[in-house]
Amino acid sequence: MVLWIEQRAYEFYMQLGKCQEFGVRKGDYGKNENENLIYRRFFCNRAGLRDGKHYARLDRKRMHKPETRTNCEEKLLIYLDRGTFTWKVRKVILDHNHDLTLTCMIHLMPHFCDMLDAVKAHMKSMYRLPTSKILRYMIGIARGYSLLGFT
Known part of the structure; x- marks a missing residue:
């Protein structure tokens, strides 16, 4: 506890x-x-x-x-x-x-770059796509690179 x-x-x-x-x-x-x-x-x-x-x-x-x-x-x-x-x-x-x-740089600090398990699972499900396309898709969902939450 x-x-x-x-x-x-x-x-x-x-x-x-x-x-x-x-x-x-x-x-x-x-x-x-x-x-x-x-x-x-x-x-x-x-x-x-x-x-x-x-x-x-x-x-x-x-x-x-x-x-x-x-x-x-x-x-x-x-x-x-x-x-x-x-x-x-x-x-x-x-x-x-x-x-x-x-404010526009805070998401680049290492301890604020955690990736949620749901995001990891979503990315693993797209294993056939190139990494750049997966990342572009995730940026689109988050509505911006600064709102992505990880690098």
Whole structure:
């Protein structure tokens, strides 16, 4: 049941991220002595900073990847109330220190590109058609590439 609640909280946070145009990621969690989950954190995908030791290396063979982390403070923390054995929200911070993703680009973020099982089954039923025609058909059903929901 705990995993179900954690999954529901993550789905809610992903919907919030999609509506407010920011990427999300799972953060740290805590377990009690019986290995049961007692709290879970979810963050903006730009939370935190890259460790400084990566910048100081002299033996680098490749250039640094572009910096995407901005130490954003946006987060959601849920925890298990031990008295009532119910899950509660401990902290919600909705302030970003970076520009949000454009509405027309939010569907390209990896965690918002999930394909429904019904869509997969529909595509498998058209196995004789070329992939480009299947995709064009799906775009027509969705009424646009940005409304397709997957890439």
